[in-house]
Amino acid sequence: MKHIRTAKGRKVSSTRWLERQLNDPYVKRAKADNYRSRAAYKLLELDERFGLLRGVKAVVDLGIAPGGWSQVVRRTTPAARVVGIDFLPTDPIDGVTILQLDFMDETAPARLREALGGPADLVLSDMAANTVGHPQTDHLRTMGLVEAGLEFATEILRPGGAFVAKVLAGGADNNLVAEMKRHFTAVKHAKPPASRKGSSEWYVVAQGFKGRTDAAAG
Template identity: 40%
Template sequence: MGSQWGADKYYRRSKGEGYRSRAAYKLEEIQRKFGLIRGDDNVVDLGAAPGSWLQFVKGITGGVIIGIDLNPIVPVEGTHTVKGDFTKKEIQDKVISLTGENNVGIVLCDAAPQFAGNKSYDQARAIGLNEGALHFACRILKPGGNLIIKSFQGEMFQELLNEIRQNFYAVKVYRTKASRRGSTEVYIIARNFNGKINAETD
C-alpha cells in the first residue's frame, strides 16, 4: 500500500496551487531534472484529462499546446483540447492542422488504462497504450523532438524500451518522488527523435 502521507502531501499542494491533480508535480520534477520542454515548443499531451499537465506546460512554452483524451477536458486557457483516440489518423491529422507537419517539439503521455486486477493483462494493456503513444510521436514529432511516457515495469517493458531506443538517441527510465510508494510506475524519458520512422495509423 502506498504512503498515505505522500498522497496527502501532493494532493493538498495541488489544491493549494490550483492544479487539477497531483500529477502536475511529476511533470514539474521531470522538467526540473531534464529540461525537455523548451520555450518555443509545440506540445501534445496524450491522456490529458483532467488537465494538470496542460496547466503546467502553459507556464513554460509559448508554442501551441494540445491535450487529447477519450474523456472531455475542461478547457485550460491558452491550450487546445481534443476529445478522441490519439491512435486514430483523424485525431493525428487534427494535431497536424494546428501545429504544422512534423512541427511538435515534445509529446507527453501520462495515460494509463483502467486496470482490471490481472497483473499480466493489465501490463499488456499498459504497454499497448505506450506503443500507441510512441507511434503517435513518431508521426508528429519534429527531428530532435522529445517524448515522455508513463509506463509500468514488468512484462514487455524491456521490449518497449528497445523500440523507443530505435527512434530516439537518448533514453532513460526515471521514477518521480510524487509517484506512489510501492507502485511500478516509471517515466520513460526519450530525447532527440531521430526522425527515421513515420508510424502507420488506422
C-alpha cells in the first residue's frame, strides 16, 4: 500500500484522499481503460444488474463532469445520441453534446430537450449538492436535485424509459419513492460495488416509465 508523506500545510483530509486514490483499484482500472473517472464502473455495474443501456437510442447525462458515464454510454451503445449538462467545464467527448450550464437554471430543461431533438430512453443523474457537513442539510439539498431530475425525466422520457439518480445514505425519502412509483413500474435502490464502502451514496433506479399523465401533459 502506498502512503503519502504529509506535506507541510496540506490538510489531513487531503492526504487521506490522495492515499485512497493511489490505493483504489477502480482508479487504476479507470486509467488502464481510459475512463475519465472511477465513476464509470458504477454505471457499468448498474447496467450489468439492471440492463439500463440495452437498446437505448437517446440518453441525457445530468451532472456529466468529468464525463465517465457518457464515455460508458458511447462505448456500450455507439449509435446513441447523448446530451450532458454540468456547470463545471467538461472536456469534449466524441458524439456527446455538452452544455456548460447549471441544471437548476430555468432554461436548462428546454435547452436539453432541444439538444437531444426528441424523447430520451434513459436519464442519468450523478449530480450531488456540494456538502456542508451537516447530514440533514446535505440530504435535503441532494434530494432537491433528485426531485428536479425526476421532474425533468417525466417530461423527456419515452414510455418504457428509465431514470437513475444518486441519493445519499437511506436512499430517496418515502414521498419521492412514492412519486417515482407513480411514474415507473419498478423502483429500486442499489449500491454498486464501485461505490466506496465508506461513501454514503446510493442510487435509485426507476424503470418502465408509464408515460405522461393527462395532468402532467397539461
